[in-house]
Amino acid sequence: MRSGGNKKTRSVTRRDFLKTSGVVAGAAGLAPAISAPFVSRAMAQSKTLSIVQWSHFVPAYDTWFDKFAKDWGDKNHIAVTVDHISENDIAARAAAEASARAGHDIFGWNGGASGAHLYRKFLVNLTDLVESTAKKYGKPTVIGTQIGYDADTKTWSAFPDFYINYPAMYRKSMWDEIGMKPDTWDNVRIGGAKLKAKGHPVGISLGHSNDPNTTWRGVLWSYGGAVQDKDGKRIVLNSKESIEAVKFVAALYKEAMTSEVLSWDDSSNNRYLDSGVSSLILNPISAYRTAQQVNKKMADDIFVLKPPKGPAAQIMGAAAGFYGIWDFAKNKEGALEFLKYYADHWPEAFKASEGYNNPCFANIVPKPMPILSNDPTSNPPDKLSVLQTSDEWCAAPGYPGPATPAIDEIYNEFILCDMMSKTATGQASAEDSVKLATQLSEAIFKKWQQRT
Amino acid sequence: MAVITAPAEPVVRPVSRFRFVLDRRGVLGSIFIAPAILYVLLLVGVPFLLALYYSVSAYTLYDPSWRFVGLGNFEQIVRNPVFLETLGNTFLFTFGSQLLGLIMGKFGALLLLRPFPGRRIVRALIILPWVVPIALATIAWQWMFDSLYSVINWTLIAFGIVTRENAPNWLGTPSLAMLCIIIVNAWRFFPFAIVIFLAGITAVPQDVIDAATVDGAGFWRRNYQIILPMILPIVAIGLIFGIVFTFTDLSIVFLLTKGGPGEATSVLGFEGFQVGIVSGDVAQGAAISLFMLPVLLVVVIGMLRFIRRREI
Numbered sequence: 001m002r003s004g005g006n007k008k009t010r011s012v013t014r015r016d017f018l019k020t021s022g023v024v025a026g027a028a029g030l031a032p033a034i035s036a037p038f039v040s041r042a043m044a045q046s047k048t049l050s051i052v053q054w055s056h057f058v059p060a061y062d063t064w065f066d067k068f069a070k071d072w073g074d075k076n077h078i079a080v081t082v083d084h085i086s087e088n089d090i091a092a093r094a095a096a097e098a099s100a101r102a103g104h105d106i107f108g109w110n111g112g113a114s115g116a117h118l119y120r121k122f123l124v125n126l127t128d129l130v131e132s133t134a135k136k137y138g139k140p141t142v143i144g145t146q147i148g149y150d151a152d153t154k155t156w157s158a159f160p161d162f163y164i165n166y167p168a169m170y171r172k173s174m175w176d177e178i179g180m181k182p183d184t185w186d187n188v189r190i191g192g193a194k195l196k197a198k199g200h201p202v203g204i205s206l207g208h209s210n211d212p213n214t215t216w217r218g219v220l221w222s223y224g225g226a227v228q229d230k231d232g233k234r235i236v237l238n239s240k241e242s243i244e245a246v247k248f249v250a251a252l253y254k255e256a257m258t259s260e261v262l263s264w265d266d267s268s269n270n271r272y273l274d275s276g277v278s279s280l281i282l283n284p285i286s287a288y289r290t291a292q293q294v295n296k297k298m299a300d301d302i303f304v305l306k307p308p309k310g311p312a313a314q315i316m317g318a319a320a321g322f323y324g325i326w327d328f329a330k331n332k333e334g335a336l337e338f339l340k341y342y343a344d345h346w347p348e349a350f351k352a353s354e355g356y357n358n359p360c361f362a363n364i365v366p367k368p369m370p371i372l373s374n375d376p377t378s379n380p381p382d383k384l385s386v387l388q389t390s391d392e393w394c395a396a397p398g399y400p401g402p403a404t405p406a407i408d409e410i411y412n413e414f415i416l417c418d419m420m421s422k423t424a425t426g427q428a429s430a431e432d433s434v435k436l437a438t439q440l441s442e443a444i445f446k447k448w449q450q451r452t
Numbered sequence: 453m454a455v456i457t458a459p460a461e462p463v464v465r466p467v468s469r470f471r472f473v474l475d476r477r478g479v480l481g482s483i484f485i486a487p488a489i490l491y492v493l494l495l496v497g498v499p500f501l502l503a504l505y506y507s508v509s510a511y512t513l514y515d516p517s518w519r520f521v522g523l524g525n526f527e528q529i530v531r532n533p534v535f536l537e538t539l540g541n542t543f544l545f546t547f548g549s550q551l552l553g554l555i556m557g558k559f560g561a562l563l564l565l566r567p568f569p570g571r572r573i574v575r576a577l578i579i580l581p582w583v584v585p586i587a588l589a590t591i592a593w594q595w596m597f598d599s600l601y602s603v604i605n606w607t608l609i610a611f612g613i614v615t616r617e618n619a620p621n622w623l624g625t626p627s628l629a630m631l632c633i634i635i636v637n638a639w640r641f642f643p644f645a646i647v648i649f650l651a652g653i654t655a656v657p658q659d660v661i662d663a664a665t666v667d668g669a670g671f672w673r674r675n676y677q678i679i680l681p682m683i684l685p686i687v688a689i690g691l692i693f694g695i696v697f698t699f700t701d702l703s704i705v706f707l708l709t710k711g712g713p714g715e716a717t718s719v720l721g722f723e724g725f726q727v728g729i730v731s732g733d734v735a736q737g738a739a740i741s742l743f744m745l746p747v748l749l750v751v752v753i754g755m756l757r758f759i760r761r762r763e764i
Contacts, residue, residue: 091730098513118514118732207624208710260599262624262713271600405514409731418714427714439533447528447736450521451512 047078049334052093053108054321055084057286057356064352072341078334087111097326098122105329106338108161110321111210115147116158118405123157124325124332126339130156133343138362146396146403147320151232158322159339162349162357165390166214166316168305169273169288170280171298174200182280185222185248185308192256192280200279202256203272205264206421208414212264214317215282216420217397220245221317222310227410227441232401235445238438241312246423246430253424262421273302282307282316285356285384292377300379306386306393318394321357358390406448410441506738513732525739534715539743542719544630545705546698549637550691556638557645561653562675564646582643590707593636597622597708623709626716633704633717640704641694648690652683685759692755699744720744 051069056062066082073080085093087110097103098119109115116123130148134140140148144160170182180191192202205212220226225242228235253261261268270287272278276298281287291299307316325335342349346364350357355371368374372384398407410416419437422428428436473479507526510519529535564575581589596603605619614620623629656679664678680687702721705711711718711726720743728737 092725095513095729095732095734121514121516206713208712259621259624262621263597263599263629263709268598268600275600405512405732409727409733412726412731414710414712417712421712422714425713436533443528443532447733448514450524451510451733452515 047331049078049080049331050104051106052083052104054087054110058353061353101328105331105335107324111319116322116324120157122327124327125155126159127156137364141360141391143318143320143394143396144360147322158324160360161321161323163318163320164284165318165358165394166282168282168307169302171301172303173301174279185310188308189252189256195279196256201258203269203278203281206261207264209266211266212417213411216416218307218316221315222313224312228401230400232404235442237441238434242434243430246433249420250423304384315393320396406445409444415440503738506735507742509735511735525736529739537715538718538723545719548634549698550694552638553641553645556642557649560646561649579643581640586703590704594708597632599624624713626713629709629717636704637698652686656682685762688755688759692752695751
């Protein structure tokens with residue numbers, strides 16, 4: 001017999017629980033169906049366009065771009081959203097969106113490797129857009145073609161947006177003191193050794209990040225070496241020129257740098273220069289812009305040169321930015337229209353980036369270029385004018401051939417960085433380092449040839 | 453005259469058969485456990501099978517085809533001259549950090565067993581490394597190991613132990629870089645080890661310890677010949693978690709060293725991510741990741757057998 005008298009107790013039975021949870025689950029399931037007519041009516045009021053791209057090193061650029069995109073959306077009754085993600089997250093994000101066949105309408109790639117060519121089967125053909133832009137603003141530059149053009153299909157899978165160059169930035173007073181100018185790689189080594197003795201070493205990373213991947217490619221090319229041939233069909237790394245380049249890097253490390261560079265990330269050389277220690281780095285002008293903010297006097301002493309000249313060429317690696325439209329984008333027409341509009345307003349983007357984004361079409365920013373030819377914040381104002389010629393001395397990974405998935409993987413595996421650092425730290429001879437790097441690169445090439 | 457009315461017959465409602473089915477414990481239990489099983493099947497089983505298939509296919513982001521290539525991906529990986537180094541690094545990183553984490557956990561637990569003012573707060577704070585997002589923690593460690601502004605080097609120089617010229621290059625010297633990632637992972641793991649040790653030690657009957665003390669067992673003998681053998685099964689469970697999580701981890705390496713210098717800290721998880729996601733060769737990335745499977749299977753089965761024997 002149950003007891004309890006007047007005291008009412010209420011317990012939840014298994015049946016009650018199931019009933020209640022059934023009702024709740026049912027209601028939750030029906031909610032979208034009930035609200036759908038209202039939601040869809042609200043959604044139908046405007047189309048949407050979503051863009052994802054990196055968080056720019058110049059924060060003011062993001063502010064400008066977000067407003068630019070929103071204003072375009074307002075004019076065209078399209079709700080535009082712009083998401084900014086870290087440069088390190090771009091590859092994973094692109095892979096996720098492509099695999100899920102869902103995400104943003106426009107994807108902005110940025111960085112040294114893993115670009116639009118990897119995703120060409122997921123992207124809208126942008127040949128018409130690039131050709132019409134080229135008609136108006138001149139031929140795409142070498143780097144623009146490398147990153148967006150697919151020679152096999154003769155189509156453009158990406159719209160080349162900009163590239164970031166890596167000029168030499170040096171402390172003029174220090175180099176004047178030793179009576180030298182870091183305009184050749186030999187001068188960098190000889191002058192760097194003198195300045196290292198005075199406590200001002202050269203600072204070029206030998207770690208695993210974009211900067212060394214880009215800079216050491218430039219040195220390799222300057223010495224006449226390359227990873228692949230012009231057609232991108234064959235690995236040509238194991239050459240006398242490559243060995244000479246590796247020997248030079250080892251000498252530069254021993255004579256003009258310190259072991260600190262072995263673990264640097266992309267911000268370390270900026271800090272090294274801005275702290276007043278380093279006599280020279282190779283980097284985008286963000287390092288100089290930061291110096292202007294933290295120490296104007298020192299910034300006035302930082303001068304900008306073309307990358308040093310090697311025995312074979314004066315050329316340097318660069319990191320490119322480019323846009324693609326997913327073939328699963330919900331608003332492909334809107335995305336295409338936005339990119340057309342953006343191309344027509346590219347000089348504004350150039351100004352907003354403070355000269356950091358360099359043009360991928362020959363005449364899209366006519367010379368003399370604003371800011372670079374006359375920068376009121378710099379002393380002298382034409383300090384950055386040499387950057388106007390950077391299309392002549394910049395190339396993307398893969399040079400003299402195209403950027404391909406195999407070239408990307410060689411980049412992402414830091415094979416060239418390790419080739420240089422192993423010899424620099426005495427772990428292997430220049431010949432052995434080049435041999436190992438060639439072996440690894442050939443295996444990657446062979447694999448991708450089987451994949452495509 | 454009173455009229456006696458017959459009591460009303462209780463209304464018998466027809467009872468649904470479903471109601472009785474739900475009353476069976478076995479059936480209801482299965483219904484309750486079904487979401488968990490479904491969850492595991494969908495979020496663990498399906499991706500695992502997918503990874504198995506990817507590893508024998510030619511699937512890339514460049515050409516997302518499901519062409520079967522047999523064991524070709526595994527063959528390419530084994531032929532890679534630096535793969536063995538990556539595999540060795542993974543073992544060193546995993547077992548090195550677990551060993552260090554266990555030692556720190558054991559001493560931490562012994563310290564936290566003793567009463568002292570603020571012990572509760574310390575017990576709560578000590579769990580922080582376990583709960584702090586690893587990305588944040590690793591950035592803090594990166595600054596401590598930074599080649600230019602390392603606070604560790606600054607301290608060593610301030611105390612005159614090293615000079616600026618011969619200060620250790622934590623992330624730039626291969627052996628030190630490996631030590632750094634081991635330290636960071638051990639630091640993350642040790643609060644978990646403390647909790648495991650505390651749970652084990654407090655479960656040891658006090659009379660056993662008292663009897664050992666009466667028999668003349670000192671601190672070391674009590675700890676390592678009486679308490680430790682008794683708590684080994686629970687420590688082994690913690691260790692299984694630690695090994696599985698560390699063996700498959702890529703975050704510390706990705707954030708701290710990107711596998712460098714050279715290939716000194718490249719581990720399987722990082723390599724799989726670089727090849728499979730960053731470079732878009734999903735098939736080979738999956739194959740690299742699957743190299744972890746046999747190793748983890750052997751370790752987990754071995755440890756579970758050990759635990760079962762200890763319990764018997």
